[in-house]
Amino acid sequence: MKKADPKKLEELRTRINESRDKNKTCITICGGTGCHAYGCEEIAQTFKDEIEKQKLEDNIDLRVTGCHGFCERGPIVVIQPQGIFYQRVKKENINEIISKTALGNEIIPGLLYEDPQTEEKIEKEKEVPFYKKQRRIIFGRNGFIDPTDIQDYIALDGYKAVSQALFEREPEEIISEVKKSGLRGRGGGGFLTGKKWEICRNTDSSEKYIICNADEGDPGAYMDRSLLEGNPHSIIEGMIIGAYAIGAHEGYIYVRLEYPLAVKNITLALEKAREYGLLGKSILGSDFDFDINVFKGAGAFVSGEETSLMASIEGRRAFPRQRPPYPADKGLWGKPTNINNVETWANVPLIIEKGADWYTQIGTETSKGTKIFSLVGKINNTGLVEVPMGMTLREIIYDIGGGIKDGKKFKAVQTGGPSGGCIPVDMLDQPIDFDTLTRAGSIMGSGGMIVMDEDTCMVDVARYFLKFTQEESCGKCVPCRIGTREMVDILTRITKGRGEKEDIKRLKELAETVKNGSLCGLGQTAPNPVLTTLRYFMDEYKAHIEQKSCLALSCKDLIVYHIDPEKCVGCLLCKKNCPVNAISGERKEVHVIDQDLCIKCGACLDVCPPKVSAVSKHTGKEKQRILEEHNKK
Amino acid sequence: MEKILKQFSPERKELIHILHKVQAENGFISPEAISEISQHLNMSEGEVYGVLTFYNAFTLEPKGKHTITICMGTACHVRGAPAVLDEFSRRLDIPPGQTTEDKYFTLETVNCVGACALGPIVITDGDYHGHATTNDVKKILDQVKDEKQKKKNNEES
Numbered sequence: 001m002k003k004a005d006p007k008k009l010e011e012l013r014t015r016i017n018e019s020r021d022k023n024k025t026c027i028t029i030c031g032g033t034g035c036h037a038y039g040c041e042e043i044a045q046t047f048k049d050e051i052e053k054q055k056l057e058d059n060i061d062l063r064v065t066g067c068h069g070f071c072e073r074g075p076i077v078v079i080q081p082q083g084i085f086y087q088r089v090k091k092e093n094i095n096e097i098i099s100k101t102a103l104g105n106e107i108i109p110g111l112l113y114e115d116p117q118t119e120e121k122i123e124k125e126k127e128v129p130f131y132k133k134q135r136r137i138i139f140g141r142n143g144f145i146d147p148t149d150i151q152d153y154i155a156l157d158g159y160k161a162v163s164q165a166l167f168e169r170e171p172e173e174i175i176s177e178v179k180k181s182g183l184r185g186r187g188g189g190g191f192l193t194g195k196k197w198e199i200c201r202n203t204d205s206s207e208k209y210i211i212c213n214a215d216e217g218d219p220g221a222y223m224d225r226s227l228l229e230g231n232p233h234s235i236i237e238g239m240i241i242g243a244y245a246i247g248a249h250e251g252y253i254y255v256r257l258e259y260p261l262a263v264k265n266i267t268l269a270l271e272k273a274r275e276y277g278l279l280g281k282s283i284l285g286s287d288f289d290f291d292i293n294v295f296k297g298a299g300a301f302v303s304g305e306e307t308s309l310m311a312s313i314e315g316r317r318a319f320p321r322q323r324p325p326y327p328a329d330k331g332l333w334g335k336p337t338n339i340n341n342v343e344t345w346a347n348v349p350l351i352i353e354k355g356a357d358w359y360t361q362i363g364t365e366t367s368k369g370t371k372i373f374s375l376v377g378k379i380n381n382t383g384l385v386e387v388p389m390g391m392t393l394r395e396i397i398y399d400i401g402g403g404i405k406d407g408k409k410f411k412a413v414q415t416g417g418p419s420g421g422c423i424p425v426d427m428l429d430q431p432i433d434f435d436t437l438t439r440a441g442s443i444m445g446s447g448g449m450i451v452m453d454e455d456t457c458m459v460d461v462a463r464y465f466l467k468f469t470q471e472e473s474c475g476k477c478v479p480c481r482i483g484t485r486e487m488v489d490i491l492t493r494i495t496k497g498r499g500e501k502e503d504i505k506r507l508k509e510l511a512e513t514v515k516n517g518s519l520c521g522l523g524q525t526a527p528n529p530v531l532t533t534l535r536y537f538m539d540e541y542k543a544h545i546e547q548k549s550c551l552a553l554s555c556k557d558l559i560v561y562h563i564d565p566e567k568c569v570g571c572l573l574c575k576k577n578c579p580v581n582a583i584s585g586e587r588k589e590v591h592v593i594d595q596d597l598c599i600k601c602g603a604c605l606d607v608c609p610p611k612v613s614a615v616s617k618h619t620g621k622e623k624q625r626i627l628e629e630h631n632k633k
Numbered sequence: 634m635e636k637i638l639k640q641f642s643p644e645r646k647e648l649i650h651i652l653h654k655v656q657a658e659n660g661f662i663s664p665e666a667i668s669e670i671s672q673h674l675n676m677s678e679g680e681v682y683g684v685l686t687f688y689n690a691f692t693l694e695p696k697g698k699h700t701i702t703i704c705m706g707t708a709c710h711v712r713g714a715p716a717v718l719d720e721f722s723r724r725l726d727i728p729p730g731q732t733t734e735d736k737y738f739t740l741e742t743v744n745c746v747g748a749c750a751l752g753p754i755v756i757t758d759g760d761y762h763g764h765a766t767t768n769d770v771k772k773i774l775d776q777v778k779d780e781k782q783k784k785k786n787n788e789e790s
Contacts, residue, residue: 037748037761071750219706222747257690258746298649299689301744315648317687376708376749383750414707450707464710468744474687577768579720599723601716601767 004277005285006163009154016155025060025102026080028143032067032226033261034383035074040064043075046094060102063152066142066230069384070130073113078125078143085125086111116380116402130381133399135362135370138346139223139386142230147265150272153233159278161349165241166286169352174245175201178348180356182368187213187304187341188419188445188521190367190434193348196338200328201246203336208248211313211332211339212239214255214262215297215304218417219468221448223372223384224342228255228262231346232269236292238345240283241352243290246338251292254309257299267294301418301472305520306339308474319476320520341446343372363389367433371444377414377451378405387432394428397451408453411552412536416445418465418472419525421532422458441532443525457554458537459544463491465529469522479517483510484526491530496557499545507534549620556600560623563604565590567614574604574615595630634666638673645674648684652691661695697732697739699777701725702756706745709752713766717753718742720770738777 029035029044044064051060068076073087079101086097086108093111100106112121113128122128125143145152153159165174179194200208212235216224227235239251255263270292273279281289295313302308303318310332312318331337347369351359363369367389373396376382380402387396393413397403404410412422421442423430430436434444452461470484487510490503511527518524534541543549550558563574563583570588582597583604591614593604608615618626637654641647648670655666662685671678685691703709703718722728725738732739748754751763757777762769 034748034750037751037754037763074750217744219745220708220749222745222749225747258743296653298653298691300687312649313646315645315684317684374749377711448707450711452711456711461711464707579767579771601720603767606766606768
């Protein structure tokens with residue numbers, strides 16, 4: 001687009017849409033990182049080769065899109081315009097998909113998703129229970145867009161909001177619209193975005209910066225990555241609007257190093273946006289200049305904290321600093337800076353285009369809009385889900401997530417990553433928004449939602465998170481540096497059966513000290529996983545300390561593996577698979593585990609055939625009995 | 634080194650970019666590299682060292698021929714990643730973060746790769762192994778060794 005302006009952008013949009021036959025079959029392949037891990041690249045390449053070989057370019061379009069969200073069922077292939085949803089597609093299926101579905105409009109039942117409850121096979125993507133209850137206003141376009149093709153985004157009304165913002169609205173009007181929408185920061189804090197922008201706008205300075213925080217470090221959370229990978233232009237568009245409203249001319253996207261595809265796609269998207277006159281000098285012919293740099297993080301969790309992140313961009317250690325002054329006053333290079341998370345930026349174009357009145361219809365009184373959660377762990381339908389704020393945990397976990405894996409019992413859901421907490425079963429009917437989660441002792445955080453079942457030990461989970469924050473603590477504040485270390489030591493001791501009664505009190509005291517004595521969010525929230533597990537799962541702590549037993553049969557030092565002589569058929573499977581040769585017994589003889597040699601890796605339990613199920617785990621008194629019996633022999 | 638440094642202006646803000654580049658090209662950051670970077674940016678060696686050791690992305694020692702990465706994200710953790718890591722560690726006889734004596738394997742952990750549907754997940758030189766159990770560990774190690782052998786055979790023939 002030479003010398004771009006709003007009119008030319010609209011003309012281009014019309015041209016793109018007119019040149020595309022809406023009824024032409026389009027095979028879309030999910031190209032998110034999850035599907036990559038399943039090998040979608042090879043699937044996409046084979047489709048391409050076959051379409052070329054059979055000279056079907058005039059009949060079939062092929063598009064590798066962003067993440068569809070239903071990672072559990074990857075590789076995912078959706079045939080448009082009908083929206084036929086094929087899951088777990090293999091290379092062998094490709095010719096059949098082309099000949100039957102793409103050319104013949106015939107469904108292949110074997111590739112459809114089967115609802116485990118009704119055993120009904122479902123044809124259309126939107127009818128799949130996983131998607132049905134979602135409200136995918138941010139994430140929905142991922143499935144229709146090739147993130148490397150800016151025209152796909154433009155075709156779906158992309159950059160319309162920028163054009164409206166720059167030519168029809170004053171910066172103040174934009175800020176008041178965003179304020180009216182009630183949008184709150186999706187990175188964890190939940191601060192009102194419009195308010196944040198206003199403060200930064202009102203700070204007097206000729207030089208201002210905006211930053212997109214894409215240093216998504218919470219383990220088990222990957223929604224920001226999927227937006228960067230799958231729909232990078234929506235983030236760029238949000239940032240242009242934000243920069244215009246605030247009066248910034250330079251922006252940064254700070255991306256986590258572990259997300260190579262996101263770095264690649266966002267970098268390419270920036271190039272394209274510049275080429276189309278949507279970034280750089282006089283955007284769309286207006287008098288507004290703005291450009292964005294990509295900064296690749298270097299693997300430090302603390303750099304997700306805003307002041308640390310800015311230190312990192314400046315080429316220093318990612319140490320947080322005292323606030324105030326807040327970044328809106330003194331940020332990057334000491335200049336006023338506004339920093340928002342990926343998902344927050346992606347909300348902005350929608351609010352500008354459709355209006356705050358439309359946006360506020362979604363969500364709860366105090367939390368507007370939708371939230372993308374990464375629903376993972378012991379759940380049947382692992383994936384990314386976007387739901388209106390206020391949906392209950394039960395709806396998310398059971399209706400969308402399909403319930404707990406292997407028919408096990410739900411125990412807890414962990415939200416908010418290492419800064420969050422574990423929410424127990426009796427809170428399943430809580431509507432989820434910023435405030436209800438805080439009241440429960442957890443936080444919304446960036447949107448990780450890790451489901452835990454009866455086999456998950458809550459003391460071990462607390463230890464896991466504390467270990468994480470302890471390792472990632474930058475070391476600046478003594479209570480965080482030493483306090484988390486002490487807490488890990490105590491928790492480790494408890495999981496090893498060496499816990500003392502006073503440990504609970506010690507943990508609570510340390511938690512208070514770490515919370516109150518730390519400068520940044522990392523330390524201030526680090527004790528949350530411990531405090532919530534103490535609050536809701538005290539029985540497990542007590543069992544570990546008093547009975548030396550792990551109720552979830554998970555802590556290695558508190559369990560033994562045992563082969564039931566009544567059930568063992570002597571099939572040799574466990575013996576062959578034991579990595580330390582701790583199992584004795586010949587074919588058709590009862591096998592026995594040598595408890596002195598056993599390293600408790602669980603290999604025997606994994607391989608023992610389900611109909612035999614002779615291997616089991618024991619703790620507490622039963623463990624004692626088995627060990628005594630073993631010692632007698 | 635000179636070639637790399639030429640691409641960057643002598644400003645402090647370039648430090649992390651330079652370190653990324655050196656790490657990617659050389660596989661680690663040597664004392665000589667630290668010295669040259671510090672001269673280029675007019676900083677002390679101590680400052681460069683301080684920044685590079687703060688971040689996980691940079692290493693002071695070369696890695697082994699093959700890198701085995703175990704995802705230790707929360708989803709993988711609750712699905713049994715610690716047992717898988719223990720088994721790798723036991724078989725390779727090294728703790729996570731180290732390289733075997735023959736410089737063949739480096740065992741690493743990562744906080745999360747965001748492929749949670751496949752957890753526990755093991756990545757060997759960029760290849761994903763999903764739903765890994767302790768029983769798969771030997772198989773995965775053999776596979777990596779086999780591929781090495783295959784390549785070697787191909788080169789010889």
